[in-house]
Amino acid sequence: MRILPLGLSALLVEVDPQGDVLSLYTRLVRRRADGVKDLVPAARTVLVRVDPHALPLSAARAWIEQAAAAEPVPDAAAAAAAQVVLSIAYDGPDLAETAALVGMSVEALVRRHQETAWTVAFTGFAPGFGYLIGDGWSLDVPRLASPRTRVPAGAVGLAGAYCGAYPRPTPGGWRLVGTTDAVLFDVDAADPALLVPGMRVRFREAPAGRGRNSFDPSLAGADRVDSGRSGAEEEEFRPAGAAQSESRPAAPEDGAIEVAEPGLLTTVQDLGRPGRAGAGIAVSGALDRRSLRTANRLVGNAEDAAALEITMGGFRARAHRPLWFAVAGAWGPIRLDGRELDPYQAYEWPAGTELELDWFARGARAYLAVRGGIHADVVAGSQSTDMMAGLGRAPLAAGESIAVGLHPAVPIPTAEQDTWGAPATGDLDLVLAPGPRADWFPASARAALFDTVWTVSAQADRVGIRLDGPALERARTDELPSEGMTPGALQVPPDGRPVILMADGPVTGGYPVIAAVTDDSLDVLAQARPGTRIRFRHAPPAD
Incomplete structure (x- = not known):
């Protein structure tokens, strides 16, 4: 296990290749420390985001190490996680081709898919999209050479060792084998995502004329199942920060x-x-x-x-x-x-x-x-x-x-004493903290990151800001399994042009993060227009 920095308020815990990410995630959930804001499992890592004022990174490291070393609860993830059973119609446009690629008949692939016990390893790509890993599922399904520009909601696909269902129409390169009309993401629910890390999933072929997803109390191990989880399970595996903070005015x-x-x-x-x-x-x-x-x-x-x-x-x-x-x-x-x-x-x-x-x-x-x-x-x-x-x-x-909304009880205050100035028009000076994958880049690229005057490109929005400048060379060119991301993460895609993730950016990603813009600098970056020049400087040590 390695604990890597991601900016000044997050740590990326890299599990040994033979380790179990969900086991570590479960231990961290059960021993959650005050000050932990988010826990994001991914393919081989768990991202831990903290409030550094409540839990300094040094203390967070110690907590992670203690949780990882603690005796696991026997079959903790399997015992605590609920199981949801999704009805599926095996009508995907890629079903026959996928079966041929893995050397099976369509009937054998369908049977194998249904008999597999799946677990939500992590989420990402889109809200409600769960990456499912299968117990004993050894098939490695290649992605489409040319991704579809639109995959319909409810499509069930296979890619690599994973299975997943699309909660909303999006582009996608997975091979589609079926369709479910399960409500995978409900914006009106207290916990909008149906599939959360650690949850067990089974697929059952939908009876003729019936396409809705179902929940099987006998499989979930609960006397009463109305959302796929018993009350105790829902409390134990509620996503971090899921308690509602209804800030809307009472009578707008x-x-x-x-x-x-x-x-x-x-x-x-x-x-x-x-x-x-x-x-x-x-x-x-x-x-x-x-x-x-x-x-x-x-x-x-x-x-x-x-x-x-x-x-x-x-x-x-x-x-x-x-x-x-x-x-x-x-x-x-x-x-x-x-x-x-x-x-x-x-x-x-x-x-x-x-x-x-x-x-x-x-x-x-x-x-x-x-x-x-x-x-x-x-x-x-x-x-x-x-x-x-x-x-x-x-x-x-x-x-x-x-x-x-109606007027708040607090009166309009007298003018604030701070002297407010216009946003800067010259070069922006932004602070960078270490990223978890800096060692994927040679020393020359790490130096160039700070020596270059970068320019905000026209590709700048609420999702991310692409910078124009020299291409950053990578020392490693192999594919990085998806891992947790945070706003401010400075990703370097294969073309070498850095992209800074912003507030609407994805929660997981597969490009190496060489560094991260600090929280205070993100507010400054929000005012950067296309053409703005940016210089980076090193952040002081976190602790």
Whole structure:
């Protein structure tokens, strides 16, 4: 077992090739320490994310080592995890070809698939997508040479040693052997993902005329099964951070704001969905959290209230009742019925008047907070829009109405004493902490990372930011099994051009992470426009 750093608030625990990731994950879950924010199992690793103020990385290392060395509970994962039985119709377009590739008849492959006891090893790729490993499943199924641009929801596929079911339409390169209409991801459920790490899964061919998934109490070992898990099991294997934090206003007023022009991109964002990466759900939330918190404080909201994240400007909206608002983050002309206003101040927004945030001159994202908070449906504990996974309210469009909550009890404060400046227009100085796969790169590439002045490319959004500059050479070119990722992770794909994962980025990935942007620097990076130049410097030691 190796414990590798991933930035200043996460550790990647690499299990011996002969080791059992789920066994380690189960021990960590059962002995969970205060300050652990997320546990993300993957193919050969478990990612441990912590609050370094509550659990320093040195203490987290000691806790991991103690948990790994502890005596396992006999058959802990098998005894504690529930079993879900999914009905499947073996009607996939690749079924016959897949059987031929592995040297079996279609009937033999179907029988083998049904008789295999599967376990959710880890999640990723998309919320609710579980990578299933089979007990005794020795088949190695090659992926499609050319991935499909769209795989329908419910498709069941095979790839390598894994089986998986697609919870929503996405691109994909797995070989499709069947279809299930199981609800694999339910945004209205307390725990939206049906399949979570450690859960056991069996497939049964759907009877004629019946396609729904079923739950078998005898197989789950529970007297009563209504969600695939007994009450005790649900508590034991609840994804980290799954307790709901309903921050929506109690009695919102619909139609308080009408969007005239949404600009390039306007989404609803709060502080996101931390603690759910183990279920395949990204953190999401405001990219510049400092500006979101500031805008909310200026109008008397709680810091985690939802606001509008406006990218590059061009936003216009009309109030249908009297409101108060404040804008923080990127700088550009702010006009209320044509009257110029300043950022970082609270203003009255009279009913019937139009507020305009013109195209920004400096920075990329501004946060429009309205007293009472923007109101949107809570999905997996947050009102945030996740652009990659499609969670939360869709980006705003012209003519849409926005609900606003009732005024909070806290009065609008006096102006904050901090001196607020416009986002930087020159080179950005960002801090990099060590990554778990730095040893996949020669010393020359590690030096180039800090010696180069990088440029933010046009491929920059809420999922990730690709940098233009020299290609970073890799010392190792073999494929890296999927492992946990965090916002700020600096991945290097085969072309050598670094990509920094942002809040909507995937929770697992297969490109080596050479370093990670620190948490504070991520807020700075959120204001980087295409063409912005970036320099990296080394972070001080974590502990």
